Amino acid sequence: MTGRTLYDKLWDSHVVHAEEDGTALIYIDRHLVHEVTSPQAYEGLRLAGRKPWRTDSIVATADHNTPTRDWAQGIADPVSRMQVETLDANIAASGAKAYFPFRDTRQGIVHVIGPENGATLPGMTVVCGDSHTSTHGAFACLSTGIGTSEVEHVMATQCLLQNKTKNMLVRVDGQLPFGCTAKDIALAVIGKIGTAGGTGHAIEFGGSTIRALSMEGRMTVCNMAIEAGARAGMVAADETTVAYLRGRPFAPKGEMFERAAAYWRTLVSDPDAKFDRVVELNAGEIKPQVTWGTSPEMVTTIEGRVPDPDKERDPARREGIERALVYMGLTPDTAIKDIRIDKVFIGSCTNSRIEDLRAAAWVVQRLGKRVAPGIKVAMVVPGSGLVKRQAESEGLDKVFVAAGFEWREPGCSMCLAMNDDRLEPGERCASTSNRNFEGRQGTGGRTHLVSPAMAAAAAIEGHFVDVRQLA
Amino acid sequence: MKSFVVHTGLVAPLDRANVDTDAIIPKQFLKSIKRSGFGPNLFDAWRYLDKGEPGMDNTRRPLNPDFVLNAERYRGASVLLARKNFGCGSSREHAPWALDDYGFRCVIAPSFADIFFANCFKNGLLPLVLTESKMDRLFAEAAAFPGYRLTIDLPRQRVVKPDGEEWEFDVDPFRKDCLLNGWDDIGLTLRHADKIRAFEMARRAEQPWLFG
Numbered sequence: 001m002t003g004r005t006l007y008d009k010l011w012d013s014h015v016v017h018a019e020e021d022g023t024a025l026i027y028i029d030r031h032l033v034h035e036v037t038s039p040q041a042y043e044g045l046r047l048a049g050r051k052p053w054r055t056d057s058i059v060a061t062a063d064h065n066t067p068t069r070d071w072a073q074g075i076a077d078p079v080s081r082m083q084v085e086t087l088d089a090n091i092a093a094s095g096a097k098a099y100f101p102f103r104d105t106r107q108g109i110v111h112v113i114g115p116e117n118g119a120t121l122p123g124m125t126v127v128c129g130d131s132h133t134s135t136h137g138a139f140a141c142l143s144t145g146i147g148t149s150e151v152e153h154v155m156a157t158q159c160l161l162q163n164k165t166k167n168m169l170v171r172v173d174g175q176l177p178f179g180c181t182a183k184d185i186a187l188a189v190i191g192k193i194g195t196a197g198g199t200g201h202a203i204e205f206g207g208s209t210i211r212a213l214s215m216e217g218r219m220t221v222c223n224m225a226i227e228a229g230a231r232a233g234m235v236a237a238d239e240t241t242v243a244y245l246r247g248r249p250f251a252p253k254g255e256m257f258e259r260a261a262a263y264w265r266t267l268v269s270d271p272d273a274k275f276d277r278v279v280e281l282n283a284g285e286i287k288p289q290v291t292w293g294t295s296p297e298m299v300t301t302i303e304g305r306v307p308d309p310d311k312e313r314d315p316a317r318r319e320g321i322e323r324a325l326v327y328m329g330l331t332p333d334t335a336i337k338d339i340r341i342d343k344v345f346i347g348s349c350t351n352s353r354i355e356d357l358r359a360a361a362w363v364v365q366r367l368g369k370r371v372a373p374g375i376k377v378a379m380v381v382p383g384s385g386l387v388k389r390q391a392e393s394e395g396l397d398k399v400f401v402a403a404g405f406e407w408r409e410p411g412c413s414m415c416l417a418m419n420d421d422r423l424e425p426g427e428r429c430a431s432t433s434n435r436n437f438e439g440r441q442g443t444g445g446r447t448h449l450v451s452p453a454m455a456a457a458a459a460i461e462g463h464f465v466d467v468r469q470l471a
Numbered sequence: 472m473k474s475f476v477v478h479t480g481l482v483a484p485l486d487r488a489n490v491d492t493d494a495i496i497p498k499q500f501l502k503s504i505k506r507s508g509f510g511p512n513l514f515d516a517w518r519y520l521d522k523g524e525p526g527m528d529n530t531r532r533p534l535n536p537d538f539v540l541n542a543e544r545y546r547g548a549s550v551l552l553a554r555k556n557f558g559c560g561s562s563r564e565h566a567p568w569a570l571d572d573y574g575f576r577c578v579i580a581p582s583f584a585d586i587f588f589a590n591c592f593k594n595g596l597l598p599l600v601l602t603e604s605k606m607d608r609l610f611a612e613a614a615a616f617p618g619y620r621l622t623i624d625l626p627r628q629r630v631v632k633p634d635g636e637e638w639e640f641d642v643d644p645f646r647k648d649c650l651l652n653g654w655d656d657i658g659l660t661l662r663h664a665d666k667i668r669a670f671e672m673a674r675r676a677e678q679p680w681l682f683g
Binding site: 016017019020021023025027029036037039040043048050053054056064065077079080082083086121123124129130131133144145146147148149150152153156157158159161163165195196199200226229230231251252256257259260263295316319320323416417418425435437438439440443444 | 487488489491493494497498499501502503504505506516522523525526554555556559560561562563564567582583584585586589590593594643644645646656657660661663664666667670671674678679680681682683
């Protein structure tokens with residue numbers, strides 16, 4: 001028998017039934033639920049007279065619509081409030097393993113709270129009605145974003161209908177240069193293979209650089225697998241994985257933990273496993289990344305310049321660049337370092353974990369100055385209440401506030417601007433989030449995706465700067 | 472779910488690559504707790520000149536005359552031509568709901584993002600893949616001939632052009648059956664309820680830490 005990839009192993013261990021054409025029923029271990037993509041699913045269940053199959057698989061929170069300040073006043077927007085209250089009512093009626101509602105101390109972004117509570121474990125299948133569910137693959141689990149019909153399907157049957165995808169290995173080897181982070185790896189990969197490069201594939205991230213990343217860093221990389229088109233990203237389990245999970249509230253305890261950990265350590269691709277595609281990156285060559293356009297693949301480095309469409313020979317690509325530059329209000333050949341920004345957003349399921357906040361705070365302290373006068377707002381939005389508390393215990397909030405940043409309550413916030421945190425038309429933002437699509441952070445808003453360190457430095461200087469110079 | 476068997480309809484061309492689900496239905500419209508009513512906000516930021524918010528009377532908003540779906544000749548289109556990686560980004564099923572609510576029954580593109588592709592099948596909307604060169608021909612013909620219509624014959628897996636030429640397309644047999652019959656996935660899956668229970672029991676015995 002030939003070797004199997006991690007994805008093959010995860011797939012094989014969850015097949016309940018397979019149709020003749022290969023469409024399989026996959027058993028789902030963990031179902032993460034939030035307020036935006038679940039109301040229609042609960043409604044569907046009710047209309048059909050169905051009950052959730054296994055509510056102890058459900059961990060839920062409200063994150064997309066929740067405000068990030070003035071919590072005492074509740075949710076001002078009645079439509080947002082209705083959505084959050086609908087989730088409250090649905091969970092109250094049908095139950096869950098855990099629910100972290102608006103203003104709960106453990107509330108936060110669904111992809112932050114799952115792992116930090118130990119609700120995401122190696123070997124699991126994890127689904128959520130959110131494309132960034134790929135994040136959880138950092139724990140050697142098969143985790144995919146699903147639509148609302150699939151949310152309803154999982155609630156009703158504990159299974160998902162899936163077709164097995166191909167295997168892709170992204171191998172990153174070598175020492176990441178100072179100032180470069182997991183976010184720069186993710187953007188460099190997308191720059192190399194494109195936003196559709198991973199379509200139809202599950203991506204395993206491997207190599208010495210990935211092995212050396214913390215769980216937070218691995219989550220950042222897997223989070224953006226979807227931005228490369230892959231529904232699932234994953235990293236093999238190792239001692240870093242096991243150490244992270246030990247003592248987490250929903251992780252197994254005592255002897256059961258050791259038994260589980262022994263199994264988790266088998267969740268690696270076999271040495272002779274075959275991948276349909278292998279992409280290799282040398283970490284030593286990675287530089288701080290900055291996107292200039294309206295798709296994450298429109299990315300360059302801090303040393304780069306805005307591209308000139310006239311130099312692009314492919315007409316479709318040229319048109320894409322031209323359209324993006326008009327939207328972004330950028331002139332060809334502008335140096336990235338000369339791009340001035342209006343707002344800064346440090347947060348999102350990509351970069352709102354403690355390590356991200358530490359990196360940003362370190363840069364702020366190192367530069368020793370306040371947010372540049374031209375910056376209208378620079379906000380730091382922790383990924384969860386627990387991250388917020390941890391950051392405050394380390395005094396990071398004081399570093400940010402003293403420098404003129406706003407220290408907010410947890411939530412998805414300006415990553416997708418469903419709450420009041422948004423860009424106004426024409427405003428330009430250095431953002432640690434994952435998507436620079438037109439209108440993503442507010443109608444007419446202009447997003448540049450960067451790492452937390454790069455965003456913090458841009459806030460202080462008012463334009464993009466090379467954080468490697470802070471060494 | 473409504474079935475899809477044979478559909479003939481007016482074709483509208485959306486000539487840009489990497490159309491993401493934020494563009495298909497912007498986030499401010501995701502606050503609804505219903506599945507319907509998203510059609511008037513399909514491609515909202517491109518379709519209207521003002522900034523769209525939930526609760527606006529969309530019939531009174533200024534239309535962007537340069538956006539293809541606003542052209543008189545494409546009114547009532549039910550087949551959308553698109554470019555590569557259509558539906559990338561967010562998993563929001565509101566995207567196929569909006570396309571369906573607007574009146575589209577089929578989207579034809581050289582490639583789709585995976586989650587969007589799966590979501591379409593749950594809503595009786597057929598995402599159909601043709602090669603780049605065939606797409607180029609459809610875009611050219613749709614532009615050249617006002618009133619250009621295509622027939623999508625799912626049982627025979629053929630796109631039938633007005634000149635009688637027929638192009639074959641692929642579709643997973645299981646998904647095809649579901650679309651042809653308008654089957655509810657959940658009902659189908661629950662036929663295997665005993666198998667699911669047996670799988671679950673074995674899993675509980677092997678990895679008890681996953682339960683409770």
